[in-house]
Amino acid sequence: DPYSTDPERHPALNVNSLKPFNAEPPPALLSDNYITPNALFFKRNHLPVPRVDPKTYKLEIEGLPGRAVSLTLNDLKTRFPKHTVTATLQCAGNRRSEMNAVKQVKGLNWGIAAISNATWSGARLRDVLLHAGFGPEVASKAQHVQFEGLDRDVTGTTYGASIPLGKAVSEVGDVLLAYEMNGEEIPPDHGYPVRVVVPGTVGARNVKWLGKIVISEEESKSHWQQNDYKGFSPSTDWDTVDFKSAPAIQELPIQSAITQPAEGATVDRSMEEVTVRGYAWSGGGREVVRVDVTVDGGKTWHIAQLENSEKGQKPAPSPPPGQAWAWKLWEATVPLPAEAQELEIMCKAVDNSYNTQPDTVGPIWNLRGVLSNAWHRVKVNINE
Numbered sequence: 080d081p082y083s084t085d086p087e088r089h090p091a092l093n094v095n096s097l098k099p100f101n102a103e104p105p106p107a108l109l110s111d112n113y114i115t116p117n118a119l120f121f122k123r124n125h126l127p128v129p130r131v132d133p134k135t136y137k138l139e140i141e142g143l144p145g146r147a148v149s150l151t152l153n154d155l156k157t158r159f160p161k162h163t164v165t166a167t168l169q170c171a172g173n174r175r176s177e178m179n180a181v182k183q184v185k186g187l188n189w190g191i192a193a194i195s196n197a198t199w200s201g202a203r204l205r206d207v208l209l210h211a212g213f214g215p216e217v218a219s220k221a222q223h224v225q226f227e228g229l230d231r232d233v234t235g236t237t238y239g240a241s242i243p244l245g246k247a248v249s250e251v252g253d254v255l256l257a258y259e260m261n262g263e264e265i266p267p268d269h270g271y272p273v274r275v276v277v278p279g280t281v282g283a284r285n286v287k288w289l290g291k292i293v294i295s296e297e298e299s300k301s302h303w304q305q306n307d308y309k310g311f312s313p314s315t316d317w318d319t320v321d322f323k324s325a326p327a328i329q330e331l332p333i334q335s336a337i338t339q340p341a342e343g344a345t346v347d348r349s350m351e352e353v354t355v356r357g358y359a360w361s362g363g364g365r366e367v368v369r370v371d372v373t374v375d376g377g378k379t380w381h382i383a384q385l386e387n388s389e390k391g392q393k394p395a396p397s398p399p400p401g402q403a404w405a406w407k408l409w410e411a412t413v414p415l416p417a418e419a420q421e422l423e424i425m426c427k428a429v430d431n432s433y434n435t436q437p438d439t440v441g442p443i444w445n446l447r448g449v450l451s452n453a454w455h456r457v458k459v460n461i462n463e
């Protein structure tokens with residue numbers, strides 16, 4: 080069993096698949112912490128977790144002038160400044176179950192918690208590429224930076240993905256070759272000893288167990304870059320889909336969801352109001368500036384209080400424009416409408432480009448069930 084050396088996991092996780100291991104935390108736990116504890120951080124593996132020896136670990140870098148460069152874990156830790164970034168990762172398939180409810184899609188049936196937030200430390204990819212020989216001549220030809228994982232399938236094919244070169248070498252892109260997650264070594268499930276963290280970019284490009292970097296004129300040839308993680312029209316089906324016709328997902332659209340109360344929960348009428356909690360995040364470093372909550376079908380909206388630090392701590396300073404990599408948690412206390420016995424709570428977020436979420440999932444439905452970001456809806460009962 081190639082999965083026999085997979086690590087132990089937290090028993091509270093909701094498991095979507097065991098081999099490979101895919102799991103998300105219960106929504107209410109997710110919004111308990113601004114920084115998601117490592118054990119509860121959602122886990123998305125396509126293959127068995129590779130066990131990498133940190134003493135023999137080598138990162139290869141190809142596609143730059145001169146010889147290929149090879150760096151040890153110690154090189155990464157000592158030859159480059161340590162940079163720390165708080166960034167949210169979200170799987171392209173987060174909230175896929177809502178698309179499944181409209182019409183069957185292909186993929187893991189994620190709820191609303193294939194998203195988590197951590198503080199990552201490591202070497203800047205920019206610094207490492209400059210060290211390895213990146214310069215203007217390369218920039219005029221190459222357009223992509225490919226990443227290869229050390230996890231492989233039975234045929235020996237590794238996980239791979241790529242990002243635009245501009246993001247990789249940007250001074251404000253904050254792309255990391257991370258060796259720490261929340262102040263600890265990166266756990267085995269999250270890419271030990273080194274993973275790429277591409278803030279603002281879909282989870283799939285944040286390659287774990289990083290073995291190789293290739294600077295190139297083309298995107299990664301990997302299945303996950305070419306034939307997966309792309310969006311299509313609701314009318315495109317498996318007979319007509321042409322994966323070449325759509326761009327690979329990189330930055331993700333604006334997202335928000337309600338973590339509390341849970342679907343089907345009971346709210347006490349005597350409380351007169353309901354406290355609603357959730358998360359909101361947008362891709363590409365766009366900052367969430369507002370979350371609106373309604374309990375009357377959208378006739379009136381309540382503006383939620385946004386939080387960018389742990390409960391009870393003072394707010395963190397605002398990030399520079401274009402570098403809002405981390406989510407916001409939010410809370411709204413909304414009066415219960417008179418007489419209603421059932422309540423549908425809905426939320427939508429707005430980012431600083433004034434992007435907002437579509438109201439329903441039908442018009443954004445796609446056969447792979449990615450980019451599911453319609454207004455989130457939770458139905459609760461009111462107890463008289």
Ligand code: MTE
Nearest residue numbers: 121122123125170228238282283285286287
């Ligand atoms: N990297 C490797 N090497 N193998 C993988 O299966 N999964 C990707 C990405 N990086 C994956 C990978 C996907 S689809 C996502 S959403 C994120 O890792 C999940 O990261 P996490 O497990 O740390 O939450």
Ligand code: MO
Nearest residue numbers: 170171282283
């Ligand atoms: Mo993903």
